[in-house]
Amino acid sequence: MFKLKYRYLALLGAVFMIGCSGSSSIRQLNTSSQNSSNENTVAQWVDTQILAPEGLSLERDNIRYLTGNTDLNNDGSAEHFVLIQNSYFCGSGGCTAIIFDNSGIIISQMSVVKPPVLLADSTSNGWQDFMVWSNGAFRLMAYDGNTYPNNPSLEPAIDRKAGQQAAIEKVAEAEIYQQDGYEITPSKPTEIWAPASVYHFTFKHYGDPQAIYHAEVDAKKGTVDINPVSSY
Incomplete structure (x- = not known):
């Protein structure tokens, strides 16, 4: 049975995406010093291994990117996914993405990638599969x-429509939605390596017209999490 929780979004200490100028970039941030160290290290890898060979740099050229880390091969060390957000590395089909291991070695480099980047439940050759948006569909990336x-x-191509529809039905069954909710709309997760089993939506509510509600359905865990997250 699905569990329904209500909470207001905490702004401090949450993981989120942000764009900056200069040598900064679009990254997942949190308050831990270890994570800050990881961000600086990944920035150095991007600067020296990806940008410098092209005559570019983060500071001079204001290159932006998305990044996230997870342990893809279950060895206790994180792998780091970097998706460049700059016209030099992007075309109509998407942008260049790179996966570094935890020592800065490039494991994989790929083109025509668009977010979101989702972690699948399956594995191939001991490494976790993931999905990226490319050529109009989610594509399964297997090691x-x-x-x-x-x-x-x-x-x-991976068709997530059936799972999405089932998740919409779960949101519609929630008590807060039953109380004058309307207009369920799918939304994309903001973080790199979001679980593929989790679906995101927004909806409106006649009883709270100043708020937009965010609903997160975890099909694997069987939970529905609903938060009033913003106002018009």
């Missing part, structure tokens, strides 16, 4: 024993 595919647009 072949050496690397992940370099062109996601050629990989198998």
Whole structure:
């Protein structure tokens, strides 16, 4: 049975995405010093291994990127996904993405990637599969024993519509939505490596017209989490 929780979004200490100028970039942030150290280290890898060979730098060229980390091969060390957000590395189909291991070695480099980037429940050759948006669909990225595919647009398309529809029905069953909720709209997760089993939505409420509600449905855990997150 789905569990319904209500809470207001905490602004301090939460993981979120932010854009900055200068040598900063778009990153997932939190308050831990270890995470700050990881961000600085990843920035150095991007600067020296990706940008410098092209005659670019974070500081001089104000390069922006998205990043997230997770342990893809269950060895206790994180892998770091970087998605460049700059016209030099992007085309109509998407942008360049790089996966570093925890020592800065490039595991995989791929093109035509658009967010979101979702972690799948499946594994291939001991590494976790993930999905990226490419060529009009989510594409399953499976490790072949050496690397992940370099062109996601050629990989198998994953249809998440059935799961999304089931999640919409769960939101519609929630008590707060039953009390004059309306207009459920799918939304994209903001973080890199969001779980593929989690679906995000917004909806409005006649009883609270100044608020937009965010609903998060975790199909794997069987939970529905609803928060009033913003005002018009």
